[in-house]
Amino acid sequence: MAETFDHGGGVRSVRVPIPDNPLGHTLVYVVDTDRGPVLVDTGWDDPGAWDTLAAGLADCGTAVREVYGVVVTHHHPDHHGLSARVREVSGAWVALHAADAAIVRRTREGRPEQWFAYMADKLAAAGAPEEHVAPLRSARGRTLPGLSPALPDREIVPGKLLDLPGRRLRAVWTPGHTPGHVCLHLEEEHPARLPGRGRLFSGDHLLPGVTPHIGLYEDPGDATVTDPLGDYLDSLERVARLVPAEVLPAHQHAFTDAPGRVRALLDHHERRLTGLLALLAEPLTPWRLAERMEWNRPWGDIPYGSRNIAVSEAESHLRRLVKLGRAEPVPGSEPVAYVAV
Structure with a gap:
């Protein structure tokens, strides 16, 4: 049975389950327009999730x-997964930022074994032990979720209003969690007249009780050294300046005081960077650094796939420290180790 919630002012949400994930669900928002409902995200491509979304829309009276359109905050499968099926049934358009649309195209064109080989090489370069890398080198025939995501029909252009007849929904580019992540600012008075400027669909950028993963922007064909954490911190400040009356995130629950939550996240990352500098008093590879970082459980209890994510997050913080001139690679180290300056 679907769990739905009426946020007022022609906005409802449906809790769409994510299988085997501690987040539990994605909040799919249903926004009334003069041409029919528009969805903000769709949920994971799973039969149970599809049934829940369909039941939730029925509870919302549609x-x-x-569905007239689908606005996707970012390309991850718990947000974009059901977009193709929604479009197939309804004929709806699907909109995504160009940077994430490029990832979708690359994902559709690539083969799983290419991705496994790329990840194996990346982890070896980060200092992962051979027993961790070996399963990726022999992972032929395996599949990954989200390898056939929907190609979008429309591009979300930062600063522009989206095609929601009768509504004012403006795109705010917030890279960090992904390169093309967007928040969506509903520039209308809050239905309960809460103080602030409208409401913000924040995707994974701003969550009330979770710090979103900030890893590397992985592109096997691009050697550009990106700074995802720097992008995220800049994006946080951009969102705080909007001063929305209420934030409608893709997980957990709606909340107010976006500037306060932004300050807490900025403080969290500054503390984490400071803590990493203390660890980097001795040279460490990204893998060794990840082993020593604080996570929500001891390193020995972190599952295989989550360790890959943890190393990616360690690398994103290292890149930030290097860019700030607070750490540097050790010349001649192989795999490359880093040390505080």
Whole structure:
């Protein structure tokens, strides 16, 4: 049975389950427009998730076939996964930022074994032990979720209003969690007249009780050294300046005081960077650094796939420290180790 919530002012949400994930669900928002409902995200591509989304739309007084458009905050499968099926049933357009649309195209064109080989090389370069890398080198025939995501019909252009007849929904580019992540600012008075400027669909950029993963922007064909954490911190400040009356995130629950939450996240990352500098008093590879970082459980209890994510996050913090001139690679180290300056 679907869990839905009426946020007022022609906005409702449906809790769409994410299988085997501690986040539990994605909040799919249903926004009324003069041309029919528009969805903000769609949820994971899973039969149970699809049934929940369909039931939730029925609870909202509509149906999948009535959907006019889908606005995707970012390309991750718990947000974009059901977009293709919604479009197939309804004929709806699907909109995504160009940077994440490029990832979708690359994902569709690549083969799983290419991705496994790339990840194996990346982890070896980060100092991962051979017993961790070996399963990726022999992972032929395996599949990954989200390898056939929907190609978008429309591009979300930062600063522009989206095609929601009768509504004012403006795109705010917030890279960090992904290179093309967007928040969506509903520039309308809050239905309960809360102080602030409208409401913000924040995707994974701003969550009330979770710090979103900031890893590397992985592109096997691009050697550009990106700074995802720097992008994220800049994006946080951009969102705080909007001063929305309420934030409608993709996980957990709606909340107020976006500037306060932004300050807490900025403080968290500054503390983490400071803590990493203390660890980097001795040279460490990204893998060894990840082993020593604080996570929500001891390193020995972190599952295999989550360790890959943890190393990616360690690398994103290292890149930030190097860019700030607070750490540097050790010349001649192989795999490359880093040390505080």
